[in-house]
Amino acid sequence: MPSLISSPRSPLNGTVKVPGDKSISHRSIMLSALAVGKSEVTGLLEGEDVLATAEAMRAMGARVERIGEGHWVVHGVGIGGLQTPDNVIDMGNSGTSTRLIMGLIASHDITVTMTGDASLRGRPMGRVIDPLTTMGATFSARDGKFLPLTVTGSQNPLPIDYTTPMASAQVKSAVLLAGLNTPGVTTVREKVATRDHTERMLKSMGAEIETAEEDGLYVVRLTGQPELKPVNFEVPGDISSSAFLLVAASIIPGSDITVENVGMNPLRTGIVHALKAMGADIEILNERTLGGEPVADLRVRAAKLKAVSELPVDPSTMIDEFPVLFCAAAVAEGTSRFKGLEELRVKESDRLAVMAAGLKANGVELTEFEDGIEIRGAGGKVKGGGIVATHLDHRIAMSFSVLGQMAESAITIDDAAPIQTSFPVFIDLLTGLGAGLKLAR
Numbered sequence: 106m107p108s109l110i111s112s113p114r115s116p117l118n119g120t121v122k123v124p125g126d127k128s129i130s131h132r133s134i135m136l137s138a139l140a141v142g143k144s145e146v147t148g149l150l151e152g153e154d155v156l157a158t159a160e161a162m163r164a165m166g167a168r169v170e171r172i173g174e175g176h177w178v179v180h181g182v183g184i185g186g187l188q189t190p191d192n193v194i195d196m197g198n199s200g201t202s203t204r205l206i207m208g209l210i211a212s213h214d215i216t217v218t219m220t221g222d223a224s225l226r227g228r229p230m231g232r233v234i235d236p237l238t239t240m241g242a243t244f245s246a247r248d249g250k251f252l253p254l255t256v257t258g259s260q261n262p263l264p265i266d267y268t269t270p271m272a273s274a275q276v277k278s279a280v281l282l283a284g285l286n287t288p289g290v291t292t293v294r295e296k297v298a299t300r301d302h303t304e305r306m307l308k309s310m311g312a313e314i315e316t317a318e319e320d321g322l323y324v325v326r327l328t329g330q331p332e333l334k335p336v337n338f339e340v341p342g343d344i345s346s347s348a349f350l351l352v353a354a355s356i357i358p359g360s361d362i363t364v365e366n367v368g369m370n371p372l373r374t375g376i377v378h379a380l381k382a383m384g385a386d387i388e389i390l391n392e393r394t395l396g397g398e399p400v401a402d403l404r405v406r407a408a409k410l411k412a413v414s415e416l417p418v419d420p421s422t423m424i425d426e427f428p429v430l431f432c433a434a435a436v437a438e439g440t441s442r443f444k445g446l447e448e449l450r451v452k453e454s455d456r457l458a459v460m461a462a463g464l465k466a467n468g469v470e471l472t473e474f475e476d477g478i479e480i481r482g483a484g485g486k487v488k489g490g491g492i493v494a495t496h497l498d499h500r501i502a503m504s505f506s507v508l509g510q511m512a513e514s515a516i517t518i519d520d521a522a523p524i525q526t527s528f529p530v531f532i533d534l535l536t537g538l539g540a541g542l543k544l545a546r
């Protein structure tokens with residue numbers, strides 16, 4: 106368990122690309138595995154979470170091969186073709202792999218037992234167990250809602266019309282993926298539209314899938330049992346990984362960086378709008394489309410950040426970026442207040458509690474609420490000198506790596522290993538731009 110020491114070194118300068126989008130990478134492997142024939146994926150994120158998805162799809166019968174850096178080939182088994190694996194599948198730290206694959210299994214006549222690391226075993230699965238049970242799958246889960254769990258898919262799955270009780274693209278996607286091998290039309294309704302990569306990708310593979318706005322809800326209708334045609338997926342850079350660079354370059358005086366090829370799906374760009382509302386200097390350049398998703402290059406120059414109280418976006422458009430936004434708020438001028446964030450309590454860690462503890466340990470003044478946090482910004486450097494407990498959460502480790510660049514005394518992150526789940530080149534990439542990060546034993 107290597108710890109990581111973060112302290113200021115120099116302004117960040119240079120042009121970089123971040124690895125592929127994690128959400129799209131997972132889906133590219135899963136959906137290719139259900140196509141009939143050979144698909145290729147380029148720009149795939151080779152982080153531990155996506156590798157867990159690849160391994161799971163292999164275990165269920167798909168041929169999933171790496172042929173070069175980020176370049177993968179998948180031979181799909183076709184919808185209905187998944188097989189019972191001969192062993193338990195280990196989803197590691199990845200909520201997306203677990204919940205989406207539970208959806209796939211739910212409408213296949215197979216039985217699968219899944220487990221994961223201590224973080225994943227503490228995350229709620231009832232949110233997918235409930236709708237998938239209505240579709241006909243049966244579950245045996247620890248305490249009814251936690252991993253390890255065994256799921257047996259239905260031989261005769263039923264289509265449902267489901268309104269998600271919380272803003273969750275994982276729940277929406279799990280139901281839609283179950284709908285793939287279900288006769289009839291599966292409908293999912295969301296009060297707030299969450300990331301729509303599943304919808305976009307299924308459309309590109311020839312599925313009959315319609316999206317509409319009805320009575321203030323975002324509605325997706327999928328006609329079951331399509332033949333998915335194999336396509337070549339080009340995965341754009343991950344805006345959630347880019348967020349660490351956007352914040353770092355904004356807060357470290359004198360910085361000027363460009364992050365190329367960033368996925369700019371409008372349901373994912375909340376962090377750009379939030380930082381701009383705080384006074385960040387972010388230029389969106391070279392806007393184009395890649396593999397059915399908008400992408401752009403982002404040039405970020407340091408700026409004096411000020412507090413925000415009303416975010417200009419829905420939290421779901423930047424749900425994984427709050428930890429690093431809290432770090433931006435810690436160095437901004439004034440008091441920021443973030444509410445409506447109860448979902449942060451059920452991520453890899455309880456991100457409200459763990460961020461509050463880490464910030465406090467480094468001299469940041471704050472108040473934690475049940476559904477949010479108020480951060481009293483230092484208007485410049487924070488004290489630092491504290492040790493941050495990451496609780497197997499990559500975003501906590503990376504957020505405090507960024508904050509350490511604006512600390513009077515170094516910040517120690519107790520465990521750097523979780524960074525491997527989503528952004529394996531994070532330390533090299535940041536130090537290459539000028540950041541001060543050192544691994545220690």
Ligand SMILES: O=C(O)C1=C[C@@H](OP(=O)(O)O)[C@@H](O)[C@H](O)C1
Pocket residue numbers: 127128129201272273274275276278300424425448
């Ligand atoms: O669908 C996805 O790929 C994801 C959805 C979000 O989770 P929720 O659906 O739980 O909000 C996000 O936090 C996660 O990192 C990836």
Ligand SMILES: C=C(OP(=O)(O)O)C(=O)O
Pocket residue numbers: 154198199200201202425452453500527
């Ligand atoms: C919440 C996250 O991922 P997952 O739910 O897939 O573990 C994340 O990457 O921040």
